[in-house]
Amino acid sequence: VGFMLASHPDVLTEIINRMVDNISDPVLATTLKNTVNTAVQQRTTVGLTGLAVALYSGISWMGNLREAIRAQYRDVWERKADEKEKVYFKYTRDF
Incomplete structure (x- = not known):
C-alpha cells in the first residue's frame, strides 16, 4: 500500500484529508497525518x-x-x- 500511495500522491492526499476531516481534535489529526506520511516515506x-x-x-x-x-x-x-x-x-x- 505504501508503494502504491507513494506513486499516487493525489490518492494519499485524499485519504489523509478524509481521515483528518473525521477527527475533531487538531492535535490528533496532525499526529495521524504525520504518522501516515512517515509510514509511506519509510515504506521499504x-x-x-x-x-x-x-x-x-x-x-x-x-x-x-x-x-x-x-x-x-x-x-x-x-x-x-x-x-x-x-x-x-x-x-x-x-x-
Missing part, C-alpha cells in the same frame, strides 16, 4: 519489518502445530530433556 522499512514478523509468526505457528500433532500421538505429554532439539534446527525445519 515498514514492508521488510512486516515480512520479517510474518515469517517469524508463520514459522512459530508451524512449530506449534507440529508439536500439537506430535503430542496427540505420545503416551507421555512431556518430552524428555534429551529429546529437545536445538532452536536453530527447529526453526530451519519448520521453515
